[in-house]
Amino acid sequence: MTASELINPATEELLRTVEQTSLAGVDDAVARAKAAQRDWARLAPGDRAAALRSFAAAIDAHVDELAALEVANSGHPIGNATWEAGHVRDVLQFYSATPERLSGKQIPVAGGLDITFNEPLGVIGVITPWNFPMPIAVWGFAPALAAGNAVLVKPAEWTPLTTIRIGELAVEAGLPPDLFQVLPGKGSVVGERFVTHPDVRKIVFTGSTEVGTRVMAGAAAQVKRVTLELGGKSANIVFDDCDLDKAAATAPYGVFDNAGQDCCARSRILVQRNVYDRFMELLEPAVKGIAVGDPAAKGTEMGPLVSKSHWESVASYVPDDAPVAFRGDAPSGPGYWFPPTVLIPERSDRTVREEIFGPVVAVLPFEDEADAIELANDTPYGLSGSIWTDNLSRAIRVSRAVESGNLSVNSHSSVRYNTPFGGFKQSGLGRELGPDAPLSFTETKNVFYAIGDA
Numbered sequence: 001m002t003a004s005e006l007i008n009p010a011t012e013e014l015l016r017t018v019e020q021t022s023l024a025g026v027d028d029a030v031a032r033a034k035a036a037q038r039d040w041a042r043l044a045p046g047d048r049a050a051a052l053r054s055f056a057a058a059i060d061a062h063v064d065e066l067a068a069l070e071v072a073n074s075g076h077p078i079g080n081a082t083w084e085a086g087h088v089r090d091v092l093q094f095y096s097a098t099p100e101r102l103s104g105k106q107i108p109v110a111g112g113l114d115i116t117f118n119e120p121l122g123v124i125g126v127i128t129p130w131n132f133p134m135p136i137a138v139w140g141f142a143p144a145l146a147a148g149n150a151v152l153v154k155p156a157e158w159t160p161l162t163t164i165r166i167g168e169l170a171v172e173a174g175l176p177p178d179l180f181q182v183l184p185g186k187g188s189v190v191g192e193r194f195v196t197h198p199d200v201r202k203i204v205f206t207g208s209t210e211v212g213t214r215v216m217a218g219a220a221a222q223v224k225r226v227t228l229e230l231g232g233k234s235a236n237i238v239f240d241d242c243d244l245d246k247a248a249a250t251a252p253y254g255v256f257d258n259a260g261q262d263c264c265a266r267s268r269i270l271v272q273r274n275v276y277d278r279f280m281e282l283l284e285p286a287v288k289g290i291a292v293g294d295p296a297a298k299g300t301e302m303g304p305l306v307s308k309s310h311w312e313s314v315a316s317y318v319p320d321d322a323p324v325a326f327r328g329d330a331p332s333g334p335g336y337w338f339p340p341t342v343l344i345p346e347r348s349d350r351t352v353r354e355e356i357f358g359p360v361v362a363v364l365p366f367e368d369e370a371d372a373i374e375l376a377n378d379t380p381y382g383l384s385g386s387i388w389t390d391n392l393s394r395a396i397r398v399s400r401a402v403e404s405g406n407l408s409v410n411s412h413s414s415v416r417y418n419t420p421f422g423g424f425k426q427s428g429l430g431r432e433l434g435p436d437a438p439l440s441f442t443e444t445k446n447v448f449y450a451i452g453d454a
């Protein structure tokens with residue numbers, strides 16, 4: 001085993017070293033998970049439900065500890081990190097109802113009885129990115145466990161600590177130790193082995209479109225199931241008939257949350273030309289008012305970027321001659337700080353087309369509804385987005401026309417554990433969360449029982 005060093009992004013101090021799982025370690029984990037899954041699937045549905053509820057209770061008892069770990073490892077503001085830890089509990093609680101409700105169908109046919117069963121797939125590999133370590137892990141592992149599978153999670157190299165702790169809490173809560181295992185390590189070792197190992201029956205991958213494309217290609221060799229949650233370049237469309245004060249006051253939070261390291265970030269603000277100047281006047285104080293600083297301090301709204309190399313990548317989008325309209329504040333000194341930055345580029349600029357994954361937003365004017373829709377869809381991505389209008393018909397027309405999986409009208413909400421989440425186009429494949437997520441961790445088996453004559 002080798003070890004990797006974790007750096008606190010707010011202080012640049014060494015936080016901890018973490019052992020990296022080897023190839024042989026992955027194979028051993030898969031073999032143990034395979035055996036544990038058989039026992040888990042045989043348990044009474046009520047017992048599996050109770051085990052998931054105990055797991056949720058263990059998370060609930062450690063929300064503050066998990067939140068503090070995320071602050072130190074990822075630089076998330078404490079308020080956000082506390083919400084994220086509570087979200088793990090809530091998602092587990094939501095899917096703890098699944099084992100007792102995963103009913104198939106009885107289909108009327110001639111000559112017998114036809115029943116469908118939702119059979120678990122077996123061992124599931126969940127590969128997560130560094131931006132939301134806790135929520136993204138639980139979106140995969142909770143419905144997968146609930147549907148009767150074993151789960152192996154590979155957290156991102158930079159941010160494994162909360163996932164490792166969640167794995168320990170699962171065991172403390174009474175889940176069989178081999179059923180749910182956390183395997184920190186490299187994407188090129190652990191992640192790739194999930195893809196090539198024949199006993200890993202499905203990959204849930206969240207990360208860049210580039211790596212997701214490789215995962216999908218590799219999975220094709222075994223017709224392995226995949227759910228992919230990939231990049232985004234979402235639009236926040238502001239029409240002239242909306243509550244402009246509210247649209248401008250909330251726009252920064254639609255893109256700068258988690259320092260813009262959010263696949264749902266509305267990183268293109270599209271504003272109808274006749275209200276563009278007024279919108280920019282209102283946006284400036286809102287951006288400058290964002291509290292950027294120590295993520296451990298209550299009231300902090302934005303922390304640092306996750307790492308030095310990611311800081312360099314984000315900074316490359318804002319060279320000295322960048323078309324900056326205005327910027328917010330950021331601390332100086334140690335830490336990977338980057339101020340909220342508003343650009344007014346041309347439509348063809350790379351800042352309008354590429355996912356920057358930092359606190360940088362491009363504001364563009366549009367002419368009319370048709371132009372707004374064309375501009376919003378002029379991207380290979382389609383994950384999220386917002387539409388600001390007080391015209392109900394327009395809200396319906398535009399929300400149906402934007403090619404994106406998660407839209408909000410007159411708000412910036414994207415994620416609720418009880419509603420489906422996922423992307424159009426190159427933002428992904430499949431849906432997580434919501435009532436149907438457990439089905440994506442099952443195969444439908446149809447059995448016809450012939451009924452003989454009495």
Ligand code: NAD
Binds near residue numbers: 154232355357423427
């Ligand atoms: P990444 O693609 O670099 O890494 C994601 C994970 O894949 C990591 O755990 C990494 O170790 C692993 N990995 C790397 N190479 C691999 C390989 N060859 N085989 C298997 N696994 C491999 O992404 P990142 O930089 O950690 O995260 C940022 C990206 O994630 C952004 O593009 C963002 O939009 C996306 N994201 C999407 C969603 C969503 O729900 N759509 C949510 C969060 C983040």
